[in-house]
Amino acid sequence: MPQNFVEKIAQAHAVDLPAGHEVHTGDFLTVRPAHVMTHDNTAPVMSKFQTIGATAVRDPRQPVFAMDHDVQNESPENLAKYAKIEAFAATHGVTFYPPKRGIAHQVLCEEGFVLPGTMVVASDSHSNLYGGLGALGTPVVRTDAAALWATGTTWYQVPQVTRCVLVGELRPGVSGKDVIITLCGRFNADEVLNHAVEFAGVGVLSLGVEERLTIANMTTEWGALAGVFPCDERTVAWLAARLDLLERENRNRGDLTGERLTALRDDPPGADEGARYAQTIELDLSRVEPSISGPDHVKVMTSLSEMRARKQAIQKAYLLSCVNARVQDFAQAADVVSGKQVADGVEFYIAAASSEVEEESRRRGDWQKLVEAGARALPAGCGPCIGLGTGLLEDGEVGISATNRNFKGRMGSRDAKAYLASPAVVAASAVAGFITGPWEESEESTDGDVATIAASDAPPLETDAVAIRDGFPRSIEGEILFLDADNLNTDGIYSKDWTYKDDVPKEQMAKVAMENYDPEFQAKAAEGDILVSGFNFGSGSSREQAATCLLYRGIRLVVAGSFSETYKRNAFNNGYICLECPDLVRDLRARFAGAPKEATRRAGMSLTIDFERSKATADGKSYAIAPLGRAAQDLVLSGGLEAQVQRALEA
Numbered sequence: 327m328p329q330n331f332v333e334k335i336a337q338a339h340a341v342d343l344p345a346g347h348e349v350h351t352g353d354f355l356t357v358r359p360a361h362v363m364t365h366d367n368t369a370p371v372m373s374k375f376q377t378i379g380a381t382a383v384r385d386p387r388q389p390v391f392a393m394d395h396d397v398q399n400e401s402p403e404n405l406a407k408y409a410k411i412e413a414f415a416a417t418h419g420v421t422f423y424p425p426k427r428g429i430a431h432q433v434l435c436e437e438g439f440v441l442p443g444t445m446v447v448a449s450d451s452h453s454n455l456y457g458g459l460g461a462l463g464t465p466v467v468r469t470d471a472a473a474l475w476a477t478g479t480t481w482y483q484v485p486q487v488t489r490c491v492l493v494g495e496l497r498p499g500v501s502g503k504d505v506i507i508t509l510c511g512r513f514n515a516d517e518v519l520n521h522a523v524e525f526a527g528v529g530v531l532s533l534g535v536e537e538r539l540t541i542a543n544m545t546t547e548w549g550a551l552a553g554v555f556p557c558d559e560r561t562v563a564w565l566a567a568r569l570d571l572l573e574r575e576n577r578n579r580g581d582l583t584g585e586r587l588t589a590l591r592d593d594p595p596g597a598d599e600g601a602r603y604a605q606t607i608e609l610d611l612s613r614v615e616p617s618i619s620g621p622d623h624v625k626v627m628t629s630l631s632e633m634r635a636r637k638q639a640i641q642k643a644y645l646l647s648c649v650n651a652r653v654q655d656f657a658q659a660a661d662v663v664s665g666k667q668v669a670d671g672v673e674f675y676i677a678a679a680s681s682e683v684e685e686e687s688r689r690r691g692d693w694q695k696l697v698e699a700g701a702r703a704l705p706a707g708c709g710p711c712i713g714l715g716t717g718l719l720e721d722g723e724v725g726i727s728a729t730n731r732n733f734k735g736r737m738g739s740r741d742a743k744a745y746l747a748s749p750a751v752v753a754a755s756a757v758a759g760f761i762t763g764p765w766e767e768s769e770e771s772t773d774g775d776v777a778t779i780a781a782s783d784a785p786p787l788e789t790d791a792v793a794i795r796d797g798f799p800r801s802i803e804g805e806i807l808f809l810d811a812d813n814l815n816t817d818g819i820y821s822k823d824w825t826y827k828d829d830v831p832k833e834q835m836a837k838v839a840m841e842n843y844d845p846e847f848q849a850k851a852a853e854g855d856i857l858v859s860g861f862n863f864g865s866g867s868s869r870e871q872a873a874t875c876l877l878y879r880g881i882r883l884v885v886a887g888s889f890s891e892t893y894k895r896n897a898f899n900n901g902y903i904c905l906e907c908p909d910l911v912r913d914l915r916a917r918f919a920g921a922p923k924e925a926t927r928r929a930g931m932s933l934t935i936d937f938e939r940s941k942a943t944a945d946g947k948s949y950a951i952a953p954l955g956r957a958a959q960d961l962v963l964s965g966g967l968e969a970q971v972q973r974a975l976e977a
Contacts, residue, residue, distance in 0.1 A: 327787070328598035331554055332487050332522045335462040339445040341479060342956070344565075349484060350787055351604070356483045356960075357363045359390055360581065361439050362466070362474045366395040366429045368411045371449065371471045377675075378968045379975055380476035386419035389475055392430035392440055393423065397707035398715030420580065423853065428680025428706040429648040431455045435539070438572060441565070442557035443595030444484075447474075452648055452730065454546045458539030459558035459565070460595065461545055462522070465546075467868060467892060469899050473971045481967075482955045483899065485551050485891075486604040488521045492529030494612035499765035501658070502537030503650055503748040508546040511627025516933050519549040519862060520891050521604065524597065529611045530556060534684030535564040536654045542919030543649040544730050545818035547624040551891055557594040605781045613776040614780065616763050619746035620732040624882070630751060632967035633761045642725040643668075643698075644737075645710040646677035646704065650728035650749050653686050659753035662694035662764045668700030675717040677704035699757070710737055719744060726755045770789065777814030786950060789940050795959045801936045804882045806857035806929035807943065808914055809843070814859055815866030816893065818843035820875045825867075835871060836878040844925035851926070853880030856933045860886065860911055863904075864893025873897035885933070885942070887911040898958060901966040905935065907942050910949045 327348060329337065332564035337349040339357045349355065376944045377942050383389060389476040393408055408425055415422035423433050425698030431452055440894050447453060449471045455462025495504070525538075527606035533541075537657060538555045545553030555561070565587055573577045602663055616630035643653060656678070668674045668695055676754040677685035684706055697703060702717065709715045711729040719725050719738030725745070727737065732744035775926050781818045794800050821842040824830055849855075857876065864872060873896045876884065883903035893901050897904045914929060921927075931946045935951070937959075964970035 327600070329485050329601040330489075330601035330603060331556070331595070332462060332552065333484060333601070333804060334580070334597070335443055335445055336484050338443065339887055344793065347421075349601075350618070351484050351486050353484045353955070354955040354958035355482050355484065355643035356479050356957040357445060358390070358446040358479050359445045359447045359474070360441070361390055362471055363390045363392065363430050363434055363446070363453065364451070364471050365392055366407075366958070367449055367468060369407050369413075370879045371468050372411070373477070374468055374472035375475050376470060378476060378970070378971045380472070381474045383418040383420060384478040387708050388478060389420045389931055390430075390434060390562060391415050391422045392427065392433045393425040394429045395708045395712060396714050397425035397705055398709060403720070426705045426707060428678070428682065429651075429708060431543070431648045432652070432679040432683070434580075435459060436568065436680060437578060438568060438582030440501050440582055441586060442561055442590055444581070447480075451546050452543055452945040453798065454550065454553050455648060457537055457542035457545070457552055457554035460555055461562055462552055462554060463542070464552045467895050467899065469967055472896065473967050476971050477974055481896070481961060483958075486521045488523045488550075488605050488607060489519050489603040490523050490609060491527035492524050492525060492533075492609050492611055492670050493527050494529055494610045495532040496611045496933060497613060497759045499750065499763070500614050500616055501748040501750065502533060502540040504614050504616050505609070505611065506541045506548070507619045507627055507746065508614050508776060509607075510544065510548045510619065510939050511617065513607065513779060514625035516549055516603070516862065517779060518638040520547075520888055521550050521902045522552040522554060523548070523550045524603070525555045527555065527608075528599070531558060531560065532611065534654065535560060536652045536969060538647050539652070547730055555595050557590060562591050562594070563658055565590070570824040602784050602787070603782055605779060607777060609777045609927070612677070615779060616748065619752070621743035621745055622732060622734050624746065625734060625856055625944075628762045630747070634763065636761070638761045640672060640726050640760060641723040642717065642719060643672060643674045643752050643851075644710055644717070644725060644729060645701075645728040645749050646675065646709060648679055649730040651679035651691070652683055655728065655749040656683070656687040656692045656696065657690065658902060659749045660695040662750050662753040663699035663701075663757055663885045664695050665700055666755050667697060671715060672756055672759055674699075674701045675704055675710060676701045676707050678706045681706045688838040701756075713737055719763060725760060726752050726761055728752045730828035787952075789953050792938050792953045792955065794938055794964060795956060797880065797963050798959045799880075800938050801934055802856070802882055803932055803934045804854050805852065806914070806931055806933050807851055807855040807857045807925045808882070808918070808929045809859040809925065810856060810915060810918070810927065811843070811925070812887075813862045813865050814843060816864055816869050817963060819864065819872040825869050825871060825972040832878040835875040836880070841868040847926045850928055851879060851881065855881055856883055856935075857881045858885045858911065858929070858933070860912060861888045861889070861908070862890055864890040866890070868892045868896065869959045871899060877902045877949070879942050883935070895941070898961050899967040901964065901969075903958075903962060905954075906952050907949050907951055910942060910944060913947070
């Protein structure tokens with residue numbers, strides 16, 4: 327059976343697969359990623375690493391530490407934290423990049439750690455960026471990072487994959503940032519939630535690597551777990567230039583060698599012809615317009631021409647972050663501000679994605695043009711993008727930013743407004759004092775729909791019988807406890823009133839499960855129930871107690887239309903099963919459509935999960951579920967990832 331690019335990368339990094347097993351969407355795998363990146367959060371991962379009893383890093387070449395978040399903070403406490411991380415790296419032989427070298431994702435790309443066809447993970451949500459170079463970049467949680475340090479492996483469930491076909495070419499003045507803003511704004515109803523997105527089509531070749539990195543980066547905000555571009559001649563040329571520079575400067579080259587480059591040129595990795603996808607999106611690049619995202623939400627889009635007519639005043643402008651702070655971005659912004667001045671009452675902040683980017687922008691003269699126009703330079707790093715350091719939005723202010731998120735309070739005060747746009751629009755707005763753009767001709771509307779979407783009509787794959795590990799149940803049966811809600815977040819499942827108390831016993835955690843969602847939940851739930859809920863279950867913050875409180879309450883497992891991937895990782899990392907079964911959710915909704923609304927409802931029927939046949943059965947009807955392979959079974963049998971790692975270390 328042909329494999330898509332994501333399946334092929336997952337297959338290449340899987341370990342302990344049954345003989346002849348072909349990897350496809352839904353498979354639970356044990357994988358050995360090429361690299362795992364941690365940044366300022368390396369410190370808590372170190373604590374987790376020690377808690378699980380690890381004393382040595384299994385493969386010192388696999389982890390990479392790069393300090394990038396709080397680099398403006400030169401307090402003794404923060405400097406001591408960085409020093410402690412650097413000392414740990416030296417002790418274990420791990421590559422370490424100090425603060426102000428740059429944003430970790432950019433640094434990994436520059437230093438040769440990200441290559442097409444490889445899997446690179448990071449304990450940061452914007453690891454999707456690696457897909458701009460044809461890698462499968464995807465986030466993991468801190469427990470996964472510690473386990474990777476200790477064992478070199480972690481678990482991965484192959485997601486559904488959306489194919490995004492790009493046709494045409496961008497018009498002058500339209501950027502990669504406009505492409506991803508358009509995709510987020512046009513398909514803003516969770517169409518790609520927890521999918522990987524593979525970009526394809528003749529339009530891809532018209533996009534440079536910097537534009538691809540921008541688009542891949544913000545597939546995170548679109549809801550995807552990864553955004554992967556193909557490896558083509560532009561990818562290879564970019565990597566060849568990097569290799570030449572690294573060799574000339576006698577620097578660490580990561581995994582980038584002449585031999586690897588030749589192999590990529592001769593046989594570029596990619597999807598098989600006829601591979602299966604959950605759905606296909608087609609985007610006509612020639613019809614993409616400069617657009618603005620926000621305020622407060624990435625998936626709210628307004629055309630630049632409409633925003634210009636509003637003359638929305640701004641007080642701050644930002645050109646920085648891992649999505650848009652590369653050489654091309656500064657060049658575009660410098661062209662806009664050349665010979666002009668930032669408007670009175672506007673503060674314009676710039677920070678490069680890396681020290682190397684800043685050096686090159688200075689060499690070209692772009693950095694000086696921006697500073698001469700009144701921009702305020704900050705060190706290479708995340709800074710205001712994540713609400714740290716100088717230049718945050720204050721109460722009542724409006725900002726225009728080339729960053730990737732504009733959530734309330736993200737860049738400062740919750741009473742401020744943040745809009746997202748391309749570097750050129752940010753620069754033009756900083757000079758004008760209101761949101762506008764530099765190129766009139768690029769804002770003309772075009773006829774026709776910019777994008778379409780179509781679901782796959784391919785029949786579901788037939789799954790083989792799953793081999794069941796000794797001690798793992800072949801089936802589970804329980805009464806359905808139906809919580810008919812989409813986007814049920816972790817605060818509803820386990821309230822903030824308990825989250826930051828470290829000494830809450832399991833019994834108390836069980837008693838407060840769901841209290842912030844439904845005060846009646848505890849009275850209706852019974853030990854042995856199977857909880858069934860809607861789509862994007864466990865969204866919001868990453869608190870793992872939202873999974874363990876249900877485990878301790880005696881809920882056997884959770885079935886949902888879909889899950890927040892972070893929730894799913896926290897659940898399986900604690901040995902707790904989560905299964906997706908959207909058709910069951912839809913049938914339950916139809917069954918109770920005319921009944922009085924109840925936040926928690928006893929459905930009056932049982933659900934049987936047959937793990938060997940990958941089937942769920944309720945009320946005489948069977949539903950397909952993803953096969954729960956040996957990687958997932960081992961997590962459950964071990965009681966979670968930490969216990970599994972401890973046993974491996976003891977062995």
